[in-house]
Amino acid sequence: MSVVSAGVVEHTDRGPLGRDEMARVLAGDIPRGAYVNLGIGQPTTVGDHLPPESGVILHTENGMLGMGPAATGDAIDPDLINAGKFPVTELPGASYFHHADSFAMMRGGHLDLCVLGAYQVSVSGDLANWHTGEPDAIPAVGGAMDLAVGAKQVFVLMSLFTRTGEPKLVRECTYPLTALRCVDRVYTDVATFEITGGDQVLVRETWGMSFHELRSRVDVPLTAATP
């Protein structure tokens, strides 16, 4: 099923990953027992692929460690929500704290990992994920900038191409930046990338596309991961 070519694991016998599969691939790379913040939107779905035995402890920036799955039915409590404002649950060993303490935790480099969505990621790991830059867009940053500079590792979860086919992995971000040189890995529907800080991006795995095809569709120097 998998073809190894130039060091990249290529899954060319199948199509690109669906949203749920992308989340599962990323979840599989989260170390056991890590403290993790999942950004709002698609990154939140990564939590569905983290079983209790992973020991992963979820942080939500609105003041909680030990967040559990989404709340349903009678378990819905308006005082217990995640950063996306959806009702969630509390796991044994949870703790609550106020916003300054919560962001001190983020900004102080204590989270092992955060997962964020993105409009664009650059070769050097610059992230653009908060503002389309359109003149009439209402700017809204939330905790994205704090997470991007604060977490020990930043994983981006996004489709590799826009609806109009433009790659979102770029030489230089054209959207307004969230933070400089902060992204470590990019998980997309067609490939997983590692940002090394050099002038090349490492490709670890592809889905429904060969390394060579990927190279032709992305205007960024790509290197194959050494197997």
Next chain:
Amino acid sequence: MSVVSAGVVEHTDRGPLGRDEMARVLAGDIPRGAYVNLGIGQPTTVGDHLPPESGVILHTENGMLGMGPAATGDAIDPDLINAGKFPVTELPGASYFHHADSFAMMRGGHLDLCVLGAYQVSVSGDLANWHTGEPDAIPAVGGAMDLAVGAKQVFVLMSLFTRTGEPKLVRECTYPLTALRCVDRVYTDVATFEITGGDQVLVRETWGMSFHELRSRVDVPLTAATP
């Protein structure tokens, strides 16, 4: 018993105040319900003159509001001490917090009042109370600088003269400073002073000394309080 001269209440028919009386006079000027920090040493004794009905709530910088009187006998708990490291008690409505929160409270201007000892106080309210300036003295500041800049009002409690008769109310401090322009009132054994920020110090009351005698013994321009 009291003679009013030039606006100052003069108690010349008796001697200077004892240490306990000084503490009582100061305690009488603490507003009902105030949040107060009493410095280590003599200022701590002010607490003995604050009955429960005063509603005064004591702060200790090692992390507590609602500190009660000294603990004795079985009530002594090594986990419950004041800033001078003596065992104390807890009153109903007390709360505990860590050192950064405790000093944020002090430095953020939330305490109504602190009472500090002093080596010297200047006309403009400069305070020197942490360091004798002697070359072989071990410097030790504790929370004095934080209290002096942070509390809404700073009351100093001290004898007016050193053992060798030098006045401790001075034009300019010669001891190393704790903070600039921070003292509001000075309670001594022979007089109570108000620092107004001008080039004169106001005398409110004297004990065992007339206003005129006081003037002759202190090298600082003194004005009588208007009655």
Next chain:
Amino acid sequence: MTRLCTSVDEAVSGIADGSTVLIGGFGTAGMPFDLIEGLIRQGARDLTVVSNNAGNADTGLAALLAAGQVRKIVCSFPRQTDSWVFEELYRNGKIELEVAPQGSLAERLRAAGAGIGGFYTRTGVGTLLAEGKETREIDGRTYVLELPIAADVALISAHTADTLGNLVYRKTARNFAPVMATAATTTVVQVRHVVEPGVLDPEAVVTPGIYVDRIVRVAAVQGRAA
């Protein structure tokens, strides 16, 4: 000293036109709905409001915006699907917006409460939100200088207060309230329960009474955070 008020109107009395008002809550969790309704009745205008969001649906902060009492809002995330009141005012040029990273917002409030004149943070470096702000290299990293946000009034919500003003919160409804309580000249709190001193565990008090000026007890409303 903390005063226990007998009505919401008493609790919000005296808020002046032109005040800076901190409003607790993250979305609707911890939003002080009753105090905001009181502020609408009280009528102070030309307000600068600091709150994480810019109102949801038509109640709470959104209703205050709709009442035309707010000149400017400082927040981190005004673009929620149900922030239509804000969006219309903003698009019509009827409200000023200052966006701040959520962590800088929280830390700037803490700084005001803690006597910090300013602090250096890495958040925002190299972005639009650091434009015009001073930057500085410390230990080989670039930081941006952020200044405190002090306010005239904080309107917050807590779960239980004792009569000395000590507060405890409930779950993620705690959010901004404890830092806002420290950053305002007058802190007004709506609570679900009021108890005598000594009932709350001194180890578990989150906001000590020194930060609380007025308390008012409000009834629980179904499906709405206290």
Next chain:
Amino acid sequence: MTRLCTSVDEAVSGIADGSTVLIGGFGTAGMPFDLIEGLIRQGARDLTVVSNNAGNADTGLAALLAAGQVRKIVCSFPRQTDSWVFEELYRNGKIELEVAPQGSLAERLRAAGAGIGGFYTRTGVGTLLAEGKETREIDGRTYVLELPIAADVALISAHTADTLGNLVYRKTARNFAPVMATAATTTVVQVRHVVEPGVLDPEAVVTPGIYVDRIVRVAAVQGRAA
């Protein structure tokens, strides 16, 4: 991830010569006596110790100083009547001393834990302790710039931990421990009790487990804080 150690020696293992070590406690309240004894056995030398005081009598921090393992101490109040061990070392030029205002010490530790590159405080302005430090006018007031104190190791004491590392303290023994826990690469905690996750009230956890690397349970000693 938090590791529950089976001995004090395991808990303090690997501390390198030349490390900066934060030691909790205010006087003896909250002082991690067992961990300090472990550090003496472990033998790391040339340490920089950050602690509010410079040791009391002949045990705890004083014993570590007497063992000659400390090159420099950063503290606010080294001059207690029973700080004779420190005093003798200091007078003989065998230890360096940096005195910091207690609030600046606490805030500098918090800054290290919170990713703050530096902050402006009014404490110390115009005094010996601000000499050589940058000052700045903000809003008409003078402030001094203070920098974070980050450390390799924190040795602290708490009352109860759960196995995820969540901590609660007891009364004024809390003092510096929560901020120190945030400021060190490795935080080691001695506790009186260890419980399963879910036993501690999530609203009352003071130090979340994310800040705690190693826990070791120690026996209560009469007349000595945990």
